Amino acid sequence: xxxxxxxxxxxxxxxxxxxxxxxxxxxxxxxxxxxxxxxxxxxxxxxxxxxxxxxxxxxxxxxxxxxxxxxxxxxxxxxxxxxxxxxxxxxxxxxxxxxxxxxxxxxxxxxxxxxxxxxxxxxxxxxxxxxxxxxxxxxxxxxxxxxxxxxxxxxxxxxxxxxxxxxxxxxxxxxxxxxxxxxxxxxxxxxxxxxxxxxxxxxxxxxxxxxxxxxxxxxxxxxxxxxxxxxxxxxxxxxxxxxxxxxxxxxxxxxxxxxxxxxxxxxxxxxxxxxxxxxxxxxxxxxxxxxxxxxxxxxxxxxxxxxxxxxxxxxxxxxxxxxxxxxxxxxxxxxxxxxxxxxxxxxxxxxxxxxxxxxxxxxxxxxxxxxxxxxxxxxxxxxxxxxxxxxxxxxxxxxxxxxxxxxxxxxxxxxxxxxxxxxxxxxxxxxxxxxxxxxxxxxxxxxxxxxxxxxxxxxxxxxxxxxxxxxxxxxxxxxxxxxxxxxxxxxxxxxxxxxxxxxxxxxxxxxxxxxxxxxxxxxxxxxxxxxxxxxxxxxxxxxxxxxxxxxxxxxxxxxxxxxxxxxxxxxxxxxxxxxxxxxxxxxxxxxxxxxxxxxxxx
Numbered sequence: 001x002x003x004x005x006x007x008x009x010x011x012x013x014x015x016x017x018x019x020x021x022x023x024x025x026x027x028x029x030x031x032x033x034x035x036x037x038x039x040x041x042x043x044x045x046x047x048x049x050x051x052x053x054x055x056x057x058x059x060x061x062x063x064x065x066x067x068x069x070x071x072x073x074x075x076x077x078x079x080x081x082x083x084x085x086x087x088x089x090x091x092x093x094x095x096x097x098x099x100x101x102x103x104x105x106x107x108x109x110x111x112x113x114x115x116x117x118x119x120x121x122x123x124x125x126x127x128x129x130x131x132x133x134x135x136x137x138x139x140x141x142x143x144x145x146x147x148x149x150x151x152x153x154x155x156x157x158x159x160x161x162x163x164x165x166x167x168x169x170x171x172x173x174x175x176x177x178x179x180x181x182x183x184x185x186x187x188x189x190x191x192x193x194x195x196x197x198x199x200x201x202x203x204x205x206x207x208x209x210x211x212x213x214x215x216x217x218x219x220x221x222x223x224x225x226x227x228x229x230x231x232x233x234x235x236x237x238x239x240x241x242x243x244x245x246x247x248x249x250x251x252x253x254x255x256x257x258x259x260x261x262x263x264x265x266x267x268x269x270x271x272x273x274x275x276x277x278x279x280x281x282x283x284x285x286x287x288x289x290x291x292x293x294x295x296x297x298x299x300x301x302x303x304x305x306x307x308x309x310x311x312x313x314x315x316x317x318x319x320x321x322x323x324x325x326x327x328x329x330x331x332x333x334x335x336x337x338x339x340x341x342x343x344x345x346x347x348x349x350x351x352x353x354x355x356x357x358x359x360x361x362x363x364x365x366x367x368x369x370x371x372x373x374x375x376x377x378x379x380x381x382x383x384x385x386x387x388x389x390x391x392x393x394x395x396x397x398x399x400x401x402x403x404x405x406x407x408x409x410x411x412x413x414x415x416x417x418x419x420x421x422x423x424x425x426x427x428x429x430x431x432x433x434x435x436x437x438x439x440x441x442x443x444x445x446x447x448x449x450x451x452x453x454x455x456x457x458x459x460x461x462x463x464x465x466x467x468x469x470x471x472x473x474x475x476x477x478x479x480x481x482x483x484x485x486x487x488x489x490x491x492x493x494x495x496x497x498x499x500x501x502x503x504x505x506x507x508x509x510x511x512x513x514x515x516x517x518x519x520x521x522x523x524x525x526x527x528x529x530x531x532x533x534x535x536x537x538x539x540x541x542x543x544x545x546x547x548x549x550x551x552x553x554x555x556x557x558x559x560x561x562x563x564x565x566x567x568x569x570x571x572x573x574x575x576x577x578x579x580x581x582x583x584x585x586x587x588x589x590x591x592x593x594x595x596x597x598x599x600x601x602x
Contacts, residue, residue, distance in 0.1 A: 024048055027166045028058025031134055031159045036061065039152060041136035043116060047074060047082070048124075048132040048163065055086070055132055062137065063114055080107055085121040086133045091153065092121040096141035111137075118142035120152055124160040128408075131163050172438050176456055186427030188216050193345055193423075202350060203234050209346055210237035213322060217338075220302075220323035224264045226316055231268045234318075247300070254293050263287075267307045268319040274307040275336050301325040306339045310347040317347050370429045376406045380478040382595040383411075384566035386574045390585045399425035399469070400538045400590040403433055405440045410478045412440035412449075415492065415536040415592050416471040428467050428514075431460055436473060446473040446488035447521040450513065454490070457514040468514040472536055482529040482596030488521050493542060493553075496560055497526070498533040498569070503557040506534075528596040533569060535560050540589035544577050551580050566595040 028046040036044035043062025050056035053076050060068040076083045081092040081104055094100050095118050100108040111119055118138040124131040134156055144152070191212060206223045213221035214237045223235040233251075238244050256265060267274055276283070279302050288294035304324040310317040320343040324331060331339075375383045385402050399418025404411050414436045418425045435456045439449040450473055457469070470492040477484045487495070491512030494505040506526065511519035528534060537556070544551040559576040560569055570593045577589065 022166060022169055024058055024163055024166050024170065027159065027163045030162070031059065033059075033061055035134075035155050035159060036136055039136055039155060040138070042139045043114070043137040044135065045071075046124075046132070046134045046159075049130060055082070058132075067110075067113055080104065081111070081119065081121045082133050082135055085123045086130065089123050089125060089130075091123070091149070091156075092119075093144050093149065094119045094121075095143050115139050118144070120144065120149075122152060122156040124156065124163060126160050126164040129164065131160055131167070134159060168442050172442065176435060176438070186423045186430075188212065188342065190423040193349060205350075206346070207235040207237070210235040213237065213320075213342070214239055217335075218322040219325040219327050219329075220321070222264060222321040222323075223310075223318065224268050224321075225310070225318040226268050231265045231318070233264075243300075250296055254289055254296075257287065264307050264319040264321045267309050268316060271309040271311050271316045273309060273336070273340060274305075275331070275333075276305045277330055277332065279303060279305055303328055304330045306331050306336050308336075308340045308343040310343050310350070312344070312347040312350075317350060319343075320346065370401060370426060370433060372403055375404050376411070378404070378406055378411045378476075380597055381411065381476065381483060382566040382597045384570040384591075384593045384595075386570045386591045387589065388574065388578075388585065389588045399429050399467075400540065400588040401429050401433055402536070402590045402592040403437065404592075405437050407440070407475075410476045410483060412436075412446075412473070412475050413536065413592060413594065414471060414473045415538060415590055416469050417492065417538040417540075417588075417590070418469045419467050421588075425467060428457065428460070428469065431456065432469060432471065436471075440475070445523065446475055446486055447510075447523045449473050450488050450490050450510065450521055451519060454513040454516075454519050458517060461514070468512050470512050470539075472508075474534075474536075476528075476594060479527070482527060482532065483594075484525065484527055485534060486523055486525050488523045490519065490521060493537060493539055495537075496535045496557060497528070498535065498560055498563045499529075501561055501563065503561050505553070528594070530596050531563070532596050533560070533563055533566065534594045535569065535573070536592045536594075537573075538588065538590045540585075540587040541573070541577055541591065543587065544581050544589075545586060546580050546582065551577055555580065566593040569593045569595075 028048070031044065031046045033044075041062070043060075045060040045063070045068065046058045047055035048058050050073065055074040055076065057068070057072045057074075074082065076086060078084065078087065081094060085092045094103065094111065097108065097112045097117050100111045100117075100119075104111065116137040117140050119135055120137075121133060121135045123133050136152070202225075206225070210221040210223055219238065221235070221237045222233060224231050224233050236244055236247060238247075256263060263274075266272075281298075284297050284302075285294060288297055302323050302325050305322065307319055307321045309319050320339065322331070322335075322339055371387055372385075375385055383404060385404075387400065387402065389400075399416075399421060401414070401416040401418070403414050405413070414433075416429070416432050416436075418428050418432070432453060435453050436449060439452050444452065450471060453471065458464075461467075470490060472487065472489045472492040472495060474485050474487040474495075477486075487506060487508050488510060489508040490510040494507050496503050496505055506524060508522050508524045510521040513519065542551055542553055542556055555576070556573070559573045562572075563569065564572075570591050573591055574589065578585070
């Protein structure tokens with residue numbers, strides 16, 4: 001800090017710089033450099049939590065490399081100043097070498113290395129979240145006055161808030177990227193299935209599959225088919241036709257070795273996949289016939305590859321090869337799994353006898369992934385959920401969703417209904433679930449959660465209106481008398497509240513999501529006293545049919561009015577809807593019941 005800059009202006013300047021940092025590494029660099037500069041520290045290190053008992057260095061400055069390198073990861077142990085600061089949640093002040101020797105004799109030599117004397121070890125905490133710690137060291141003794149200590153604590157608090165925000169941003173970005181990546185994969189799978197069912201020859205379908213793979217997931221794609229005792233290449237695709245022609249000429253001049261390890265010919269015959277996250281030059285050298293051949297192979301620029309078999313019902317049909325080159329992307333294990341799924345989808349489509357079975361298996365796998373395996377235990381609340389999809393439809397993957405996200409003082413809940421069915425609807429349902437969970441974890445209220453979800457849905461559809469969804473999202477906070485509910489609804493059927501044998505619908509009007517860039521949402525707040533119940537559901541309940549008659553909201557109210565434990569209410573409602581339809585369910589049904597538990601305090 002300059003002599004003319006006041007502590008307040010220094011803090012304001014640091015806060016501005018921290019706001020512009022968007023990653024934990026950037027925050028660490030600011031703390032270890034800019035913040036250390038403000039404090040006049042000669043060395044600094046920033047550590048983030050990397051587990052229950054471990055700290056990991058985000059950035060260090062001022063110490064020689066040979067001193068800082070061994071401490072990239074630290075195990076927390078009592079009797080060390082940085083560990084004590086983290087474990088106790090209070091700063092540790094060491095004003096000179098004598099204090100080091102008195103308080104931490106085993107660490108004194110290290111703490112005063114490189115001519116350092118005074119050190120301040122401060123925990124990085126935001127509310128009850130332990131994020132790590134920072135150490136500032138000074139050459140020569142330093143008596144930390146009350147004012148200096150207050151300033152150091154204030155600087156550290158700013159840094160902790162910046163680190164917390166950066167971590168949340170990274171988590172949000174990762175969740176959204178994962179959901180959007182999954183949406184893209186499900187879209188490719190859906191398009192592959194439709195393509196494989198098209199009235200085209202096998203070769204044309206596979207050529208179009210290769211074009212689809214190049215457009216969406218790889219720089220190169222090749223497809224081989226086993227035909228009798230031969231393995232024929234039936235498709236090669238790249239966005240640049242001249243490169244495709246070059247590879248064709250190269251293969252004509254240098255025919256592929258059928259016994260090459262990991263090659264498409266061998267994978268086609270053995271059914272064993274090959275995976276190269278990085279293609280080493282040694283592999284190219286081993287495949288080359290001579291130096292000229294090696295130079296030509298290198299000129300393709302291959303960086304990463306997966307080769308997966310086209311196989312079904314024990315029959316080896318061929319192989320699908322995906323290669324990353326000029327994009328410089330790398331395949332990971334998730335990509336390998338997806339490539340195998342893509343190849344399986346294509347193989348089954350080519351072998352029509354397995355088509356329905358594969359659709360059934362994939363649908364159930366997707367549906368299971370969209371819903372929580374078990375509801376979490378939330379103190380002060382009883383939760384029950386029921387989900388049922390129609391048993392007699394060819395499209396088994398629905399777009400109904402429920403989820404519960406525990407929070408320290410209660411939970412966040414969501415019930416949603418995506419228009420349509422099938423893989424694309426399931427992918428959007430997955431996007432909704434991942435995004436809502438991330439936004440709830442960030443502490444946003446229901447209306448903000450739904451606004452941010454709407455933006456994520458539009459972004460996933462390329463900014464154009466795509467599949468829409470109705471969503472109800474609530475944040476439930478325990479209170480001494482039961483719970484307080486904050487609710488926002490985006491075009492979703494209103495939940496019911498059951499009190500003393502009476503029911504009332506809770507209206508929170510809002511725009512459905514995925515269509516308009518700007519949505520209108522309102523929040524309502526109400527209490528659930530002990531024993532009172534809230535019922536959320538999808539329109540598969542109220543729009544259930546018996547001939548030309550709808551189940552409707554009146555029957556719904558009569559079914560839930562007796563109240564009772566949450567599980568009994570959910571079972572009673574599902575049984576009543578099933579009886580009304582005489583077991584002929586036409587749409588997915590999702591029910592989520594929340595009861596303010598009289599037996600468990602907040």
